[in-house]
Amino acid sequence: MSIRARKGGLARGVAVVGGGLSKLGLFKDRDCKDFFAEAFLEMLDSVDRGVDPGDIEAAYLGNYSNDFFTGQAHWGPIISDLIGLVPKPVTRTEGACAASTLAFREGVMSIASGMYDIVLVGGVEQMSRRTTDEVTQGLGMAGSPYEVAAGFTFPAVFGATATAYFAKYGVDREILFNVTIKSHNNAPFNPKAQFPMSVRDFMNARMEKCRAKGLPIPEWEDEKAFLRDTSVNPPVAWPMHLFDCCPISDGGSCLLLVAEELAGSFTDAPIFVAGIGQGTSYSLHAKKDLTSYEATVYAAKQAYQMAGMTPKDIQFSEVHDCFSMAEIIHLEDLGFFPPGEGWRATAEGLTALDGPMPINTSGGLKAKGHPVGATGTAQILEVWLQLRGMAGGRQVKKPDLRIGASHNLGGTGGTCTFTILERR
Amino acid sequence: MSIRARKGGLARGVAVVGGGLSKLGLFKDRDCKDFFAEAFLEMLDSVDRGVDPGDIEAAYLGNYSNDFFTGQAHWGPIISDLIGLVPKPVTRTEGACAASTLAFREGVMSIASGMYDIVLVGGVEQMSRRTTDEVTQGLGMAGSPYEVAAGFTFPAVFGATATAYFAKYGVDREILFNVTIKSHNNAPFNPKAQFPMSVRDFMNARMEKCRAKGLPIPEWEDEKAFLRDTSVNPPVAWPMHLFDCCPISDGGSCLLLVAEELAGSFTDAPIFVAGIGQGTSYSLHAKKDLTSYEATVYAAKQAYQMAGMTPKDIQFSEVHDCFSMAEIIHLEDLGFFPPGEGWRATAEGLTALDGPMPINTSGGLKAKGHPVGATGTAQILEVWLQLRGMAGGRQVKKPDLRIGASHNLGGTGGTCTFTILERR
Numbered sequence: 001m002s003i004r005a006r007k008g009g010l011a012r013g014v015a016v017v018g019g020g021l022s023k024l025g026l027f028k029d030r031d032c033k034d035f036f037a038e039a040f041l042e043m044l045d046s047v048d049r050g051v052d053p054g055d056i057e058a059a060y061l062g063n064y065s066n067d068f069f070t071g072q073a074h075w076g077p078i079i080s081d082l083i084g085l086v087p088k089p090v091t092r093t094e095g096a097c098a099a100s101t102l103a104f105r106e107g108v109m110s111i112a113s114g115m116y117d118i119v120l121v122g123g124v125e126q127m128s129r130r131t132t133d134e135v136t137q138g139l140g141m142a143g144s145p146y147e148v149a150a151g152f153t154f155p156a157v158f159g160a161t162a163t164a165y166f167a168k169y170g171v172d173r174e175i176l177f178n179v180t181i182k183s184h185n186n187a188p189f190n191p192k193a194q195f196p197m198s199v200r201d202f203m204n205a206r207m208e209k210c211r212a213k214g215l216p217i218p219e220w221e222d223e224k225a226f227l228r229d230t231s232v233n234p235p236v237a238w239p240m241h242l243f244d245c246c247p248i249s250d251g252g253s254c255l256l257l258v259a260e261e262l263a264g265s266f267t268d269a270p271i272f273v274a275g276i277g278q279g280t281s282y283s284l285h286a287k288k289d290l291t292s293y294e295a296t297v298y299a300a301k302q303a304y305q306m307a308g309m310t311p312k313d314i315q316f317s318e319v320h321d322c323f324s325m326a327e328i329i330h331l332e333d334l335g336f337f338p339p340g341e342g343w344r345a346t347a348e349g350l351t352a353l354d355g356p357m358p359i360n361t362s363g364g365l366k367a368k369g370h371p372v373g374a375t376g377t378a379q380i381l382e383v384w385l386q387l388r389g390m391a392g393g394r395q396v397k398k399p400d401l402r403i404g405a406s407h408n409l410g411g412t413g414g415t416c417t418f419t420i421l422e423r424r
Numbered sequence: 425m426s427i428r429a430r431k432g433g434l435a436r437g438v439a440v441v442g443g444g445l446s447k448l449g450l451f452k453d454r455d456c457k458d459f460f461a462e463a464f465l466e467m468l469d470s471v472d473r474g475v476d477p478g479d480i481e482a483a484y485l486g487n488y489s490n491d492f493f494t495g496q497a498h499w500g501p502i503i504s505d506l507i508g509l510v511p512k513p514v515t516r517t518e519g520a521c522a523a524s525t526l527a528f529r530e531g532v533m534s535i536a537s538g539m540y541d542i543v544l545v546g547g548v549e550q551m552s553r554r555t556t557d558e559v560t561q562g563l564g565m566a567g568s569p570y571e572v573a574a575g576f577t578f579p580a581v582f583g584a585t586a587t588a589y590f591a592k593y594g595v596d597r598e599i600l601f602n603v604t605i606k607s608h609n610n611a612p613f614n615p616k617a618q619f620p621m622s623v624r625d626f627m628n629a630r631m632e633k634c635r636a637k638g639l640p641i642p643e644w645e646d647e648k649a650f651l652r653d654t655s656v657n658p659p660v661a662w663p664m665h666l667f668d669c670c671p672i673s674d675g676g677s678c679l680l681l682v683a684e685e686l687a688g689s690f691t692d693a694p695i696f697v698a699g700i701g702q703g704t705s706y707s708l709h710a711k712k713d714l715t716s717y718e719a720t721v722y723a724a725k726q727a728y729q730m731a732g733m734t735p736k737d738i739q740f741s742e743v744h745d746c747f748s749m750a751e752i753i754h755l756e757d758l759g760f761f762p763p764g765e766g767w768r769a770t771a772e773g774l775t776a777l778d779g780p781m782p783i784n785t786s787g788g789l790k791a792k793g794h795p796v797g798a799t800g801t802a803q804i805l806e807v808w809l810q811l812r813g814m815a816g817g818r819q820v821k822k823p824d825l826r827i828g829a830s831h832n833l834g835g836t837g838g839t840c841t842f843t844i845l846e847r848r
Contacts, residue, residue, distance in 0.1 A: 011538035077838030080704035087722035089702035113536035114435035278513035280504035298511035414501030
């Protein structure tokens, strides 16, 4: 009866034909207009046959809470003015750290609906103007009201999740080191990364610092020994230590979406939207199992159905690694590995850049940075770059790279999305 | 080439088949979950043939800044849990006081795209937990960053707009009284209104209070004399006085949207979405003319084109009257009356309930209340009730009432929407 039933998906296809990302880091002397402008200009340059900014009909902007972080709300018209879009609409979406994949999804549906042909989607956040304690408080507002009242800041929630996983599968904190080391190995190849350094680079830098100061030089036999040392990797909320937690970041990102039948006007290498899933979760106290996110499972199922694909079809993925533990659970919830096997797959190198299932080639939130409202479209940008063979030193070197995905989580799992892109 | 070019609008029609609104007012001892639950339960009752809440596939929630007002962000999953939607998605939209018409518009496009068939849209806000000064500051965050820094709070912006209008058209503050008196005349017939009183009711109540206290009884010859008296109607930001400004409110609202071809399963009297327009404006300092909102003009043009209608087709409308002056300007920007004639039309009673173009039959934001994130879908609900002949004592009594509209403004005009509904 419905179009969905008849066609099994969107009424009209959508392609990604451009994208941009600002350098990520802490930039107190700049603001969100600067970050978004930087991403927007890079997006314009990225469109093979060019795009006249005047042809953009509407935009969607993900932002978690510039209200809290910067004291300025209602960023739609600010961004509209910035990029010359007035009087066309800019709609802000918010789903905590998944804010800009909600923007992406609304942009896709706005084109599929027939309303628009050419739509900009992106996100922006500035977190550097607040102290670390304030940022923790501000992010805590995105958890369930029952969690924060009980002392569950984000590091605490993911710490509790980790202990539940450890207990369920008989593993310990050592499994988390593999996630951190793997993601940081990719970051030196990402010029936008906040920390373009491997864990070994951190280790060597620390040794060099001791040497320069004439202090005793620590003897770490490898990166794991470095991460075990609480003098360099102190606990935040056990078992989450410093190197298990993504940083506080500023940044902006955007993507240009066009109706499928127009894609050829912009490029010979469009990347198509194959699946867009989104779900919600209960809060911590009402979850049946801490070691799985129902929102991720639901979002993944919706996206796979829409794409007519299974997890086996996905050749690489960005996965929301706000904390190292989160990445392992998502690997399982997305169906890339069976329950209880995400940690082992990581330990065996299966998720490394040269492994069979590369995860977070960008460096992930841990090493690339996590400007929360900008993260979702930044993740999708990484997939787009990989599918176009433009990822430089971190390029996935599989033959016939055609299908990649991106998973984004908001709050303590309250909002999750899964996006599948395809090169045909 | 595009669907839009071929079909002149959405790829698939959408109908409104239910709606609900909480009682508006200040309720410090309740919270947004209560308000939304109240609206949601009323919506369930309003669907003629009923709806199984489990059939709702997704929701959109407008909210301006519960981050600021209540210290809790990321309301999507909270509302999802409240109404039993988990793990299905709830997407928050924000466009200041237009937040929930953005939710409405995204809901419409999500169905038109083929992604969903049955979608809930609504909004919520709790402003009562903050002091009046804090609310003024919180709303100020929705203005342009250049405005607030220059001292332009919202009353000040609309005050400056009024003086510009007065200067351009040779009128004075007296024209504003007509807006206030007209809207308050409708409010006693709206059981949800925060102030279900006419201006004459306020006047009589004041006289009664003086009488009861043995004080001299003021002699006001009519409502205008009452509004001229600064002891009862003090200035807020000249020429905006107390009775020119909408109140601070709490509340929730929602509407049930379904694909056109499914509407008959829910009701014999569906109301169809004919046009949905949305635009953005420059900030105050960059506007060519203070007496017009480019975002409103753009949104109206888009909605009229989509509907294949002109302003003459609209039989009544809700219009965003955050301040009395705003209503007059919108009457002109929406094409209901020529530029410079909005004040005269109001003075002549053309916008009264029994006039040729009833405006704000609900009592408007001034008398009904303005829980900012809930306002947009509350306005559209009023149009739906009118088109179904369910507006009680405030029912528009035109023969063949078929087409109504709703205009919603966010910030100081940064985001505006215009929605046209139609009974076929």
